[in-house]
Amino acid sequence: MKTTKLLMSMVVAATLFFVGCSPKDADIQAAIQAKEAAGVTVAVTKGEVTLTGEVADNAAKAKAEEVAKAEKGVKSVVNSLTIKPVAAPVVITEDTTLIKNVTDATKDFPTVKADVKDGVVTLTGEIKKTSLITLMQRLSVLKPKKIDNKLTVK
CATH class of the missing domain: 3.30.70.1770 (Alpha-Beta Plaits)
Structure with missing residues (x-):
């Protein structure tokens, strides 16, 4: 009986230790946001990162996702970034x-x-x-x- 209680206590302690070691959502968010370009907003919930905002092109969109995936504690990334539309040239009549x-x-x-x-x-x-x-x-x-x-x- 004592062995079972001791073993159960060790399992609970180990679980708490490992849960306590994983990065918190706020820490993940701050770390990713510091590395992202202007215009990119980062939200983190239970290790799932959501990227929103506007970027210049597809390369910037892919880079933002890559940066987010590389951060410790990230389980998945939802890339909802949009590409800024290119302004149409102004037409002036002759x-x-x-x-x-x-x-x-x-x-x-x-x-x-x-x-x-x-x-x-x-x-x-x-x-x-x-x-x-x-x-x-x-x-x-x-x-x-x-x-x-x-x-x-x-």
Whole structure:
């Protein structure tokens, strides 16, 4: 009976020792977060690591997962990182096309004069406040580099 109690006590002590030695989730999280790139968020629950956020490309996504898997105490990694979308290039209409389209867009506004140079539309003259929004919308659709509004609003 004494031997059984002693043996049982040793098993309980060994179990507690091994459980106490494994890294805590907070420690795993801090260690991984310190090694990850900006924009990567790390969450750890029972040794399972979840990566979220945005990275530049697939190589950065794979590297983040590799870093997480290498940390002691990690049982699995859920990689929920997304790739940042590449911004579409800004399209600016050529001056010859822009001049024709600006002339068409401003024909209903006889008190407005529009000049085009290097993709910049410069507006001068007078306009009613209620008509200004309509004019600006028509011009914006034409994709100029800039609209320089020097109009006098009545």
